[in-house]
Amino acid sequence: MVEWATVVGDTLGIPSVVMGLTFLAAGTSVPDLLSSVIVARQGHGDMAVSSSVGSNIFDVLFGLPVPWLCYAIYHDEPVLVCAGNLAISIMVLIGMICLVVGMINYNKWRMTKSMGNAMFVSYGFFVAQDLIRVFLPNVFGGDC
Numbered sequence: 001m002v003e004w005a006t007v008v009g010d011t012l013g014i015p016s017v018v019m020g021l022t023f024l025a026a027g028t029s030v031p032d033l034l035s036s037v038i039v040a041r042q043g044h045g046d047m048a049v050s051s052s053v054g055s056n057i058f059d060v061l062f063g064l065p066v067p068w069l070c071y072a073i074y075h076d077e078p079v080l081v082c083a084g085n086l087a088i089s090i091m092v093l094i095g096m097i098c099l100v101v102g103m104i105n106y107n108k109w110r111m112t113k114s115m116g117n118a119m120f121v122s123y124g125f126f127v128a129q130d131l132i133r134v135f136l137p138n139v140f141g142g143d144c
Contacts, residue, residue, distance in 0.1 A: 001027055017134055021127060045111070085133045092129060096122050 001024065009019040032055050040048035068079045099122065103115050 015134055018131060021130055085130070088133065089126075089130055092126060096126060 005019040005024050005027075006016065008014070008023075009016055032052060036048040036052050039051065068081075071079050100119060103118060104111075107115055
């Protein structure tokens, strides 16, 4: 999937960060989405949410560092990760997580239609702010 996204992105002139943020993120999240929906429909909402959060934590704390560690051991040099705008994206993400937890608490830990809509809008905002920084680096600070 990564190779396909890279080829398509290069062919269409789409930066790799955009392909990762949109197509790869969606493509790798669909199986998690389906399993969470199935589990939630079986009445295990807590398991669905835990699975969603847990899979992302696993990806960040295991899926990223293990290949980097293997590379660093094999090549005896660190891996350079070019992520000039990552700090801003992380701050926006933390703010959004606080907002979502606040909304869930306000709704007495029940998922509502309006909350689902707010989450879609939040995701759109997150993608939009990241894309703006990628395509307008002179305005919002450049990437490395």
